[in-house]
Amino acid sequence: MDAVQISHVTKTFGAVTAVDDLSLTVPEGSVYGFIGPNGSGKTTTMRMISSIFYPDRGDIRVFGKQMLGARSELIGYLPEERGLYKKMAVQPMLEFYGELRSGRKVTAEVEGWLKRLDLAKWASHKVQELSKGMSQKVQFIATVVPAPKLLILDEPFSGLDPVSADAIQSAILDLRRGGVTVILSTHDMQVAEHMCDYICMIFRGKKVLDGTLASIQNQYGNDTIRVAAAGGMQFLDGLPDVERVRDLGQVQELRMARGCDPQQVLRTLIARTRVSSFSIMKPSLHDIFVRIAGPEAAEEQIA
């Protein structure tokens, strides 16, 4: 069964169409990632799945049921903007959120999660005494207690240090292994590539990509060369049939035009400088994102 089915959903705010005729399905037990520029409609879509917003048109089903504004203990929603009762102690606040979701006492689950995320000693402290990273872990616990079957996480790693991000990433993947379906949005393309079974890119309210990472990359083929050469960018100008060069610092990515011969590119490069690494590959998610939503794409649309 699909965890979420969205069919031809449109949501407008005044004159702005935030989500435009969107359809997608989220398979149960998967990690489904939303990517897209700011203001593209990711948060609005997640709010509609959570029944915080109602679609103007279309249909949303969660585990086969229309939500119609009702709240369900099956869904855990982590908003992008973090909101905790600053003057409440950590554990009572988490128990409050958990009981709101499930209708029962969740003391044991809260204690388990506090231990798991190394927050047990902070249980009786007020939220306002926590660091930002600890607050975000607490907010994550508030989302996953007691045991939702669908997690909707809007930018779950935003602002987290690597250690906290790893802890939450590990927790998310553990939940997925336990059968929980996860929908998350992220601006970190590496997170999307590494964590998500399916990736959906929304741009200007419309779905522009949807599928596994491999299927998305296959749409573009092996049109990318990653090269490490002495002198870097200064020797990469004017390479034959190379549309765009992206400087990543120690390496550079070259986007080949259709019909480009990579061997010819390599020969030209060797003639110019010493090449220590040269690989032909599919485009990264980052590159695909920029191709769709970057300034060049905008210029092409205007043209």
Place this chain on the structure above:
Amino acid sequence: MHSDLHRIFLIAKRDYLATIRTKAFIIGLVVAPLLFGGGFLGVALMVNKPDIKERRIALVDATGVVAAAVIQAAQERSAKDLFDKTTHRQLQPRYVFETLAPAADPKLQRLELSERIRHEQLFAFVEIGPTVLNGVLQAAPQTADDSKPGPVATYTNAGGFDEASRWLSTSVNEGIQRVRLVQLGVGPDRLAGVLADVKVDRFGLLSRDPKTGEIHDAGKKNEVAEFAVPFGIMLLLGMIVMVGSSPMLSAVTEDKAQRLVEMLLGLVTPFELMMGKVLGALGTSLTSSAFYIIGGTLALYGMGLSGMVPFAVFPWFYVYLIADVVFLCSFAAALGAGCGSPQDAQQLAILLLAPIMIPYFLITFVIQQPNGAISTGLSLFPPFTPMLMLLRQAMPSGGVPAWQPWVGLAGVLVFTLIMVVAAARIFRVAILMQGKNAKMADLVRWAVRG
């Protein structure tokens, strides 16, 4: 899926406990009545510390006989009222009179006396005209033009409600009456008896015991109970409602500003969130009211004034309290949801205070005419019903027809229901708006269409 009511209860419980555990709530329990009652306390203190500075008054007597009578009347009145009979504390200023004959140029004389008043050498001067005694056997002539002085005119720069001016007016009239009585042949030795005040006692109505047929005597009216009890219970209702509901406005905008709202809306519907917050505030108000009602009742019992406790209106007090808090808190939640920041919300606080403050301004009018058409109409206007109907019901002699509180209550309940529905619609749409204020037209549109 657990019940909506359970979620509402959980939010109400959290908000309630968060409020009553704060120092601000505990301090507010004590401070609020001091603030609200502070004005009355101030008046009471001022009554206990009257201005007893000596007052010098010039009498310009054109009759040649009235001034002496006025002075005598004033002295006799002073002798009665100057000191408290129990404590012997001076209650009023001493009045010292000087008598002047009218000058050839009355205007110049008035100007000179006015200058003496400006230099605080005099408190006032009184011109007693030659025609003042003409009305003994016929109606006293009335001046056609109110701006021109009549037979007796007092000139002073004291305020319009100055007690000394009222006292002086009484003394002047009594002096004139004495002269008139003498002219009518009443001997000076009988004047005090003729002019003596007669105490008029006030009673309520008699009633018949429906079982025994026995006629019960009417109880003597207690002026304190007539005014203080209805006034006090209305003041209490307004204070509790205001203290309970006004924080809702800033609480909602702060929850918005702290981004708590979206987290909560992932767990509860906007209606559940709003009603939870409203019921939390209601719990706070009921706690405050229990504190004041029990404390006030015990205090009255302790002072031996148990008869003043208006037990009969307590059920109405609580019905009105609940309706008023629910209505105003819903209204505040809707307004708060439409505001971009707590500062913006403060500017709308006046809208919330109106249903409490306007009845306060009407207290004197309603107490004077509790069953007049305007008092009745105002007390049946739903936003004012809780305050004004309670005021009328709490008056021992209010005589509010039995149907009126029920009709008023029905109006309040319907009005509250409409307000809750409209507020919930506004709240649902506006609560996730960030960074801008909803316009009044938007609020009305959302309230009507949802």
